[in-house]
Amino acid sequence: MKCSRRNFLKKSLSGAVAAGLPLAAFKFLSPREAHAAVKEANLRWAFIVDTRKCVGCGLCVKACKKENEIPYDVPLTRTWIERYIVTKDGKTTIDTPKGGRDGFTSKKVRGEEIPDDQITKAFFVPKLCNQCDNPACVQVCPVGATYQTADGVTLVDRKWCIGCGYCIMACPYGARFFHPVYRVAEKCTFCYHRIKKGMKTACVDACPFGARQIGNIKDINDPVAHTILTERVAVLKDEYGTKPQVFYLGLDERVR
């Protein structure tokens, strides 16, 4: 090809345009990133549990069971409280009578009393579904009955669930159980019917000590997002890669 003046000018002009294009123009957005760019999608529910504030009263468990129609006398709960007692011999004793529904009113742990002078520390840890970013329970569902909503809450379609129980086994946190009335998998919904109406979850409202908080982690002005950003928070079983969205303040290494 002859290198005419016209050709030379054309080539150098297109070369300059190509060099001027930023690399970002060629980047492929994942569907999630494209979705997040839309303003209405800037909502992701997250939860904070402050274990230092919890006194083990169990009012959250009671409120949750009544709000969400979980049979009251059956020992199944969407949220529960664990009591950890660390004794001088280095042992940790853990119990959760009825999921903490009636609070912790006795020093007896599974029928045995631990003498006060043997206790080095003891505390309560409320637990609930972690509404993981990578939910193992959704991954294993063979019929696609459980799913993650756009705002990050994992729900179960009661009409579609076949009750195989794979998700109950897959959850590393033991947050799922079998609903004895509907005969399908059951789990914490972050009180989806309440948060969608601008209310707090039943457990957050019931807690007298403010040990539980729910908010939008994508909103910088949200107090929950602010706490997660600025304070030292931990999650449960990080090593499983499930990216849990329930953050704990004052978490002890013994909590599993």
Added chain:
Amino acid sequence: MKNHVLRPLWVAILLVIALLVARKLYVPADFGINGRNFTYGYYRKASVNDWKEFKVKYKGRQYCKECHEENFDSISKSKHRIIQCENCHGPAIDHPDNPEALEIDRSRGLCLRCHADLPYPGSHRNDLPAIDPEEHNPDKACADCHNPHKPDLEG
């Protein structure tokens, strides 16, 4: 055309069509991955509405205040102001229409949730006023001496 190769081919094509038709009929319209991959993205949009329409039972203290402002004010001055009305009085669902539906918990167990003595170092439980339920008037109701809306005996 009669051909031993084409005949089974027609059967296979018919089977595929039958499968596609059955799939179209049986898979709900809202079934899809909607934005994420097949690993995590199963998404049933109609079910989201089912959950949104679930009935709210706990209405919150502002709802109680609309009618019971006196009681609201009395507890607002006490240390028990951090406790929601419905924690002791039961969920407010249907209450204005059917006042009997409210199950008020007057048991000792309710107070003991916070005030049974558990001397746990490092726990906030340790900071609350506490009694030994087996020694502190075991056969009496707490409300006989303590007003839950004004828990300090002096007040």
